[in-house]
Structure formats: C-alpha cells, structure tokens
Amino acid sequence: MDNVVYLDYKAKELEHLKSGQKTMIIRGAMGRKLPYGRVNKGDVLYFVENKGDGLIKGKAFVESVFNSEKLTKEQSVEMVEKNQDKLFLAPGQKKRFSGKRYLVLITIKDFKTIEPFQIDRSDYVNMDDWLPVENIEKVKINLLTELGI
Template sequence: MYLWNSLQYEGIEGKAEHLVYLDKKGTELEKLIIGTKQSIIRGAAGRKSPLGGRVKSGDVLYFVETGGSLLVTHKAVVKTVLETNKMTEDESKEFVDAHASQLNLAKHQYERWVGKKFLCVITIDHIEIIEPFEYNREKNMDDWIITDDINKIKKVVFVNI
C-alpha cells in the first residue's frame, strides 16, 4: 500500500523549506509542542498524492495556525515521510487508524482525512519556537507552501527613521 518514504528522496539535491498551516481548532501546534502529536497528515481526493514526494527527511517546516494571527511562530525538521498509493475508502480509514497515536487528530480532522484516496504522514523532530514573522499571503495559497528559502515569502516590514 505504501508508495514512498523519505529515504527514497535522500539523493535529491538540496533541502526545501515549507510553510505549513496547522488547524487551530484541532490544537495541532499545541499538541506538537507538548509532544502528544508527532506527525502531520495531508490528503487528496484527486488523482495524485498531495505532496508528491516534494517533502523529504531533513527539510524544515515553519508553522502557522489557521484562524490565528497568521504569524509563523515555530519550526521543526522533517524526520520521515510516508505517502500512499491510491486507496479505497476502507484502506484510507485503516491507514489513518494505523497512525492515530502519532497524529492525535480531533474528530473533525479525522473525518476530513478518512476516505481520501491519497494520504501523506510527515513525522517531525526538533520543534522549536522562533522569532515570529509574517509572510506574504497570496489569495490562493494552499495549506502547504514549498520554497527553497523561507525568506522569499517573509513579509518585508519597512520602518520609518
């Protein structure tokens, strides 16, 4: 059932940086900080994997909460990535259930991901608080933005002297 894992991508040159939206209502960031959650999930109902092998071990994730201040406040390192082949609804449920303890999903999150044809579980390591920053939010930004340098999407703040 599993298609990729992060070890298969170690040979790809360069590390990426990712801006990742976390569900404030599901207290995802809080759970990651206190250690009751070790992994993040993404899914797709379409014809391909949601992240398609573009996240790999060693990449850096920057976190922002949906419905919050939209300040980026924490970062972590990707430990492992597990992406699936196309699944049936039952296989999707089994996959989410198999990773339930490390995902620690709220009920509304569980219902969102179960049934997706493709799923990706990203396990993180070394979460830490950072100097908060704003970013340039585009109108149709997804909940996962990939860049080679987070500074490219940081909002520039001008100070009058």
C-alpha cells in the same frame, strides 16, 4: 526545501506539536496534490495557524515521509487509525482525512517555538494549506523594513 504548513487552530495542532503529543502531520486528497511527492527527509516545516494572524510560530525538521499509493476508503481509514497516536487528530480532522485516496504522512523531529514572523504570500495565489517556499528567508517579512525603520 522550506515549507509553510497551516495548522488547524480549533484542533489545537500547534499546542499538540509543542507538547510532543503530535509528531506527525497528515495531508490527504482524492488526487495527488501538495505536498504529495514534494516534501523530503531533512526539509524544514514552518508552522502557522489558520486563525488569520498569519504568524509563523514554530518549526521542525522532516524525519520521514510516506506518500501513499491510491487507497480504498477502507485502507485510508485504517491508515489514519493506525497512526492516530502520532497524528493526534481531533474527531473532525479524522473524518476529514479518513477515506481520502492519497495520504501523505510526515513524521517530524526537533520541533521548536520560534520568534513569530509573517511571510509575503503574494507569489502564492492559491489559498492552500501547504506552501513550498524553497527558502523561508526569501518570503520572510522584515517588520522593521516594512515600517521604514
């Protein structure tokens, strides 16, 4: 399964993935929402920054996934703190995810920068930060085709 993952531009998440400082992606919510239970070892993550250009610039493989059970605020904060060395979260991100009832921790491997491309988001009406696209080739926009070349 291929997934498009939005990264925090201001927190320089893509740069931290490139440098190897960041090796884990986190998502959290008060309920079980994407990607909870929907991402697995071996899946491919394609990374795009939330700065409006819509360009996918990197990819990595999922090495492992942890979907938490319902957490107390304290357990959630502790889990974020315990994994901060891999998550490499900016203070605002730490605040955002600490205290969520459900956390998904995704360890990645083999990150690489790729030739940037865009995807067709028309099938994804919700503006979520995680899109399970199944096969990236089906949503990849071929710019030459778009230009009629």
